Amino acid sequence: QAQLVDSGGGSVQAGGSLRLSCTASGRIFSSENMGWFRQAPGKEREFVAGISWFGSRTYYGDSVRGRFTISKDNPTNTVFLQMDSLEPEDTAVYHCAAGWKIVPQMTDEYKYWGQGTQVTVSS
Secondary structure, three states: OOOEEEEOOEEEEOOOOEEEEEEEOHHHHOOOEEEEEEEOOOOOOEEEEEEOOOOOOEEEOOOOOOOEEEEEEHHHOEEEEEEOOOOHHHOEEEEEEEEEOOOOOOHHHOOEEOOOEEEEEEO
């Protein structure tokens, strides 16, 4: 069964770093474009970052560009989100997702979703 398992969330002070991981079953990873979204309480799900299946193209939301880095390790079926210079506004549940074709920023493009991992940034 196709599955995404995301992990690595936690609590950190402003200015700190966290690294999120998302491990996928091979069937949905080897040729799928991947992405990360986040959702804070009372807010809509927000695009964070996207990466093409080969890792050659990356995309970032305006609020995280320059601070977050998405990467992919195909041999281990894992996609990472390195988050640096974290701010309290980054507090949210982060979800990895797979399957975008044309527009990585659109949630409707994705076929598979992880369960989410909580990131809390204190000031």
